[in-house]
Amino acid sequence: MSFVNFKKKEVQFKLVYYGPGLCGKTTNLQVIHRLINPEARGDLTSIATAGERTLFFDFMPLVANAIEGFQTRFQLYTVPGQVMYNLTRRMVLRGVDGVVFVADSQWSKMSENVESFANLEENLRLQSETLQTLPHVLQYNKRDLPDVAPVHFMEFMLNNGAVRQSSFPAVATTGEGVFEALNMVARLVLHKFMTVHNRKEEGACELALV
Template sequence: MASINYATREINCKLVYYGPGLCGKTTNLQFLHQHLNRGRRGEMVSLATPGERTLYFDFLPVEMAEINGFKVKFGLYTVPGQVLYNATRKLVLRGADGVVFVADSQWDVMQENLDSWQNLQDNLAGYNVHLEDLPYIFQYNKRDLTDIAPVWYMEYLLNARGVPYTEAVALDGRGVFSTLNILCRFVIRDLVHRFETGAF
């Protein structure tokens, strides 16, 4: 849940990159960290194993824009994709204002995509949050590989609500910024709406 600091006129939002193991969540954050203006991002915190697998989470604070005189800051988090770390995933997901579901486009991991997608919904349900109420988008990553499913098939598998999606190659940065920008737009809309309706 976003927090508003009236004294400093700041709004802090939490965005979570979710998805199966090795789908490119951390790569997204690493690219953002390397290519964002230094003035608009903080240092990236990454707790990973020697094998570059996320152990707990990655965190990257970024600053976006001013809206109605309030500075909007986003905390970008990733979850560990490995099946075992569900308690950690659930903990990181707590209070999220938006979610990017990073799906691996390779045919061989399509089942892992589905499992992780179901896991996301289960974990959100644990906090009594429904995807009807939480802005989220899909990022179909690794589009540069050869043995990948067509986007329309992944849409058929995952995107039952027709939410926005992006095609990405996180390693090269393709689609990384557009993913973040699209989600931020929806998160801000949702934030403003909740503020106006008194649901905040």
């Protein structure tokens, strides 16, 4: 959940990149770190195994000029994709404001995509959250590889809810589709924050740390 500090004039949001192992979550953050305006980002920190697989999470803070009079911070996290690290994924998801679900477009990875998406829904449910209300987008990564499923098939598999979410074909290694997904999820998060907070302000001001 977002955090507002009126004294520091700061709003913090948490974005999580989710998806199956080796789908390109860490690559998304690495490319953002490499290509974004350096003043807008902090260091990229990765806690990985010797084999460069994410063990704990990757973390990178970004700053945007989004809300008048406030510094707006987006804290970007990835989760470890490997199935055995589910407790870590739950931990990283705590207090999430928005999700980029990174799917691997290769046919051979389709069942892992579906499994990971179901795992995301289940882990959100455990913290009383649901994708129906949580801002999220889908990124269909690795479109440059041979033997990838058509986008409409991936939509059928992963984006088949009552409300169609924004989705982005991507080649994360080159940056294609990376900033599009990031900007869209950030906009959705901001829109939800404005809607919820300003509606509350119209009524009674509720002070809450929950």
